Amino acid sequence: MSELNIVLLGPPGAGKGTQAARLQEDFGLQYIATGNILRDAVRDGTELGTKAKEYMDRGDLVPDDLIIAMIKECLQHERANGFILDGFPRTERQAQALDEELEQLARTLNAALLIDVDEQAVVERLSQRRVCVKGQHNFHMAFDPPKHPDRCDVDGSRLVQRDDDRPEVIQHRLRQYREKTAPVIGYYERQGILRRVDGSRSPDEVGDQIRATLAAVRFEEQV
Numbered sequence: 473m474s475e476l477n478i479v480l481l482g483p484p485g486a487g488k489g490t491q492a493a494r495l496q497e498d499f500g501l502q503y504i505a506t507g508n509i510l511r512d513a514v515r516d517g518t519e520l521g522t523k524a525k526e527y528m529d530r531g532d533l534v535p536d537d538l539i540i541a542m543i544k545e546c547l548q549h550e551r552a553n554g555f556i557l558d559g560f561p562r563t564e565r566q567a568q569a570l571d572e573e574l575e576q577l578a579r580t581l582n583a584a585l586l587i588d589v590d591e592q593a594v595v596e597r598l599s600q601r602r603v604c605v606k607g608q609h610n611f612h613m614a615f616d617p618p619k620h621p622d623r624c625d626v627d628g629s630r631l632v633q634r635d636d637d638r639p640e641v642i643q644h645r646l647r648q649y650r651e652k653t654a655p656v657i658g659y660y661e662r663q664g665i666l667r668r669v670d671g672s673r674s675p676d677e678v679g680d681q682i683r684a685t686l687a688a689v690r691f692e693e694q695v
């Protein structure tokens with residue numbers, strides 16, 4: 473079986489992280505989430521982390537060059553059965569850089585999965601997200617609630633709201649998404665690899681639709 477390389481698209485709060493975790497498990501894919509990599513870099517105080525932190529604190533996108541360098545490094549590491557990119561590309565320039573890098577590595581992108589949800593739903597969803605202070609385990613008070621309201625099920629540490637899940641920062645991120653990421657959708661649509669998934673449904677239903685979509689992608693490639 474050839475590898476399966478996917479870009480996950482959708483506004484912040486569309487449930488990309490949740491779906492990516494399922495894909496990682498179901499298909500054995502390498503999960504490359506720029507948000508997690510950046511947060512780790514910030515926590516560890518690396519050079520990239522220090523540079524990126526000032527942008528993230530404002531709810532701004534980290535500059536292309538920083539992100540592209542980081543992704544290139546990830547893609548050169550050992551490949552599993554393919555990868556899921558989450559949080560990248562966020563601009564058309566990043567999408568072009570990804571294509572160039574993949575071409576050099578003789579790999580191809582199989583699908584850009586767009587999880588579609590409306591903005592009001594996004595604000596409601598994001599404001600209910602919690603993350604633990606120790607292991608960065610994610611919970612959602614409606615879809616994936618912890619057993620105890622303010623404790624992590626995995627390691628018992630305290631659950632908090634991320635700074636970038638505050639309502640005013642969410643609005644800012646949605647504006648950025650509209651302005652910069654929307655062209656990325658058009659970019660993949662022109663390549664004929666964009667697949668839309670209805671993100672307004674439950675995480676299980678969205679997951680089922682994604683699996684069906686990817687099965688169809690695989691089937692079309694074999695024909």
Ligand SMILES: [Zn+2]
Nearest residue numbers: 604607609624
């Ligand atoms: Zn935890």
